[in-house]
Amino acid sequence: DTSRSPPNWEEMYDLVLQNRRSIPAPVDTMGCASLHDPNAPEIDQRFHTLVSLMLSSQTKDTITAPTVRNLQTTLPGGLTVASILATPPQILNNLISKVGFHKRKTEYILATAKILREEYNGDIPDTLEGLMKLPGVGPKMAHLCMTAAWGKTMGIGVDVHVHRICNLWGWVKNTKTPEDTRIQLEKWLPREKWAEINWLLVGFGQTVCLPRGRKCGECPLSNGLCRAAFK
Template identity: 40%
Template sequence: MEEETSERLKTLQLIEEYIAKKNKEDIPVNSMGAEAIAGMTQNASNKPFYTFLGTFLSPQTHDEKTFEAVKTLHTTFGELTPEIINHTSLETLQKCIKMVGFAKTKSKRLKECCKIFIEKYDGKVPSTFDELCALPGVGTKIASLILAIAFDCHVAIPVDTHVFTISNRLEWADATTPESTRIQLEEWLPKDKWSTFNKVLVSFGQCCCTKKSPKCSECPLQQARRCPYYLHTLQK
């Protein structure tokens, strides 16, 4: 297992080196991801709420659309708080975030979350994994991303579509769901890599190892013959 982990970490290093050579602004997760959304507010104490908005609205939605949705809210209402969202009508909220996937459902659950923040957490975003996972519409991925970005706390590996696809293509996991992928990744990935792993793989998935048409010709893993997906599937 140690040898296998060592080889996997060498592959991860190749991905990290590839990403480091790219213009960061050309990768959506850097310019329009949850960290960029948190940068919309100048109030440090309110960054966790902007992080929450950026992650909560992101499922089934490209970073560009999530960023646009939060920007629309920010432009419409100014500095965003749970109180402002809680007092906004569902109809207005849905119009503001209409560009994200499942906007109607997310509007309803977003208001429910904000009400909980007000009633239970003094208007703040909770800072523990269990508290976040107990919120409506929040699962392991969203909770772990909020903790990582807003509180620099890394208790789980966030697995989105990019992490899921790439991890299984590289045979770092053999799973059919994001949650089982997370569990398998956490069994071998050193914990000091957890803080950067999601962003590295999301970046790689956005600029090279895309889900539908991966750019294998420019991929360092294909060139180093370190991609099982290419060797066993695409090369045939």
């Protein structure tokens, strides 16, 4: 329903897209969509994507990426459902100790691997509902996983950057949670942009529109398009 869309959103989107293409961001090479081992079997690549997302919660890409690489290179046979299940919890916890909430994530990953082996023949679920039933997987992770692992975009993956920037720009109306932002955004943003907007705004939030110390002087929207510029 484009009648709900904010003014000038297309111009803003295109300017930020140009900016993103010219300024590299951590998400471009260390985001969860790019951490699977392309030489691994596809079933394992999908598991890499899911584990990457589980590790990434409240953790910077620059920490998540080397942690995933560590699992891929250290575990016997690489990062697979079987290798995770064969790893004692304390060893797994040590391998992922640099990410936030690593003890809880150790429990989630082990419990998830068990579910995948018992209920999905070692693969990951191919539905949002199935993914969200896994321990520690919420809507954001499920949507991003569907796009990155299965190539099916069922909705927008809204993380803290997308949530924050959409509120700054007035693209959503004072939403309190990322899930509220997703619901409002999906009402007007054309579906063909749903997969891209996470990459777009996460990278923009990492390089220009920072959580603290926004670089409004370097922003292509500071000419009056962004209502929050220099405030």
